[in-house]
Amino acid sequence: MLLKDSARFAFHAINAHRMRSFLTLLGIAVGIAAVILLTSIGEGVHQFVLSEFTQFGTNVIGIAPGKVKTGGQPPSGIPTTARLLTMEDAQSLKQLPQVTAASPMVWGNSEVEGNGRLRRSTIYGVDADFTHVFSAKVQIGSSLPREGEGSSRAFVVLGSKLRNELFGNKNPLGARVRIGGLHFRVIGVMAPKGQFLGIDLDDTAYIPAQRAMELYNREGLTKIHVIYAEGASSTTVAEAVRKRLTLRHGHEDFTITTQEDMLNTLSNILDVLTMAVGALGGISLLVGGVGIVTIMTISVAERTNEVGLLMALGARRSTVLGLFLSESVILAAVGGAFGLLLGAGLAQTLRFALPKLPVHTPWSFAVGAILMSAVIGLLAGVMPARSAARLDPIEALRAE
């Protein structure tokens, strides 16, 4: 029997019971729709989170003071002498091969007063390299001056939002602002940058790190960010950073996190999340599959006579098996296609209704959904189809 004819015969049989076939494939459709919708949301969140983190570029290595270890007092009673990260450490890292920028960072929250207005903003203590770390551009004026040109002079570069809030349309360049108890002169304004995980990156002020340590009464840096050349290996650069700082500090009293490691970890977590919600949808798919088993079992019982006849007319057992398998595969695949439309449609609707919720349906999911439903049809059909193929033709012909 030709494959085309098997499919046509199976389709005919499905069509002969339109209502119950429709309800059966609806079970699969709802399952596939649930999987598509949930994984689309999962994938959307995945892409959203990753893009949030990669907006600073992916070739970043972060160094934080202290090594992740058991906290509290050492049992000996002698305090550990973990050295702080210093401006000199940052300067030293700038000299490493492949490293294109290294910016110290100290941050805090302070009131900023200028043009007679007052606003609480995030203050970043940085150096001239900070534009690399934030992948940000100076819109007007200039960035903080480099080391040796007086990097700790009381200059400030304003984030675009802070500038608007304090100065409106007035030219802020050269104006004096007070941050906490210190006075600064505005030398530049950053281009708008947007948000990072809900934090406004424009409601900021960038001042020299030395000044920020003064402001927040800190002796060391909160962090150092190292940017390396595109194409360089993150592990090589991280290793070089580790060697240099260990040499300077005497031992490893800092923690290195490469952006690449972090993104990979994050991506893995998000993948697991997507799979988990997909598995949740898979439960309804399972129910749909059971529906197919049920309806095919009923169908075989109803058509016992027909099976006997087909065998009397010269059908092989494998032909009978193929006919019933085609039937369940067609049911499931049509249900899958239907569910795909339903799921993708719901995902699109969700995108319009809740533009904030990231939803993304990749093509691979669509193809996967159809394949998955066909496989479900195959699995669901095996048991009933085998029982049909194993029927004794004489008994089958006598059944009534």
Add this chain to the structure above:
Amino acid sequence: MADASPSLISLLGIERTFLLGDSKVHALRDVNLQITPGEYIAVMGPSGSGKSTLLNMIGLLDRPDAGTYLLENRDVTTLEPDELAKVRSERIGFIFQSFHLVPRLTAAANIELPLILSGMPAGERSKRVAQALKEYGLNERANHRPNELSGGQRQRVAIARATILRPAVLLADEPTGNLDRATGEEVVRLLEALNAQGMTLIVVTHDQALGARAKRQIRMEDGAVVSDVMNSTGTHP
């Protein structure tokens, strides 16, 4: 029937028992039959005497527990299931008392079934089906489903389906059992016409008058062939 005639069907010491609960039912006991091509045979006997079992055996739907069955001089008792299916498809035509038409398929589609199962391409099929519809006077009914057909028409569809691949043997198990006398007569004439064209015809019947029309009559009782006679008054010389 000269001894020199080639043998179509040769049954030697065929035995078939069924288990019904704890008891054994001897459906066929030591059946020996020689059937030559083109014969017209009526199988008669009381209900439960093994007539259907014999027909199923000849039609390769059943296997004997003992004995040898040669179909066209080939031992078919040892064939694989797929080979049996092929022989059934090419050499055997079945006609049943209850017609066994597929209810969702039209008359034409029912007739087409054996062609589809044999893997014939669609173009060739439609030619053959059109021809069969014409031969059996079913042109008007081609697109009707079985429930829209009369009993006689249904059995004609079933005969068209059984003969569309020109089998060597036509096996009819009480083909007129569900039909009124006139319609049954019509169906029998149709079968006899096919026999006249050379197809071997074996009919199981309860109807004495019908059985008397066959050239050879086999009587069965309790699974055994009790008489096997040539009838000089058969409709065919």
